[in-house]
Amino acid sequence: MTLVANWRRVLKRAWSLRFIALAFALIAIDVALPAFEEALGLPPRAFAVLSGLCSAAAFVARFVPQPSISEGKQ
Template sequence: MLVKNWRDVLRRAYSIRLMIIAAILSGVEVALPLLDGLLPIPPGVFAALSGLTVAAAFVARVCAQKGLSDE
């Protein structure tokens, strides 16, 4: 069941923003082999950053955020 203010949550929640960043980082990790060494970044860096971002999203999801109510 969705919360009553799900549109506000999608627009303003830090956890949603962090999950979007994690998805972008995961996409960059997948795209790196296609760039074939153009960027001097070791493999796994973006995957690690994505994992840390997801962990932050879990924490952000359970923390109260100013401007968003439980409704």
């Protein structure tokens, strides 16, 4: 496995990675705070649904051109 040449730029600017990080955070919250769902007034499994949506957004974002990363190359 070889990293892309501009991996630092991708790490800082890729929307797919941002969505993946958000999905990870939501999954961690879903695991760590199930007792607070009712106290917060959230429906059951709210964090799981949100993390699923973030994962889907990351999948789509991976295929959308992001000029700030590729410097106009597609």
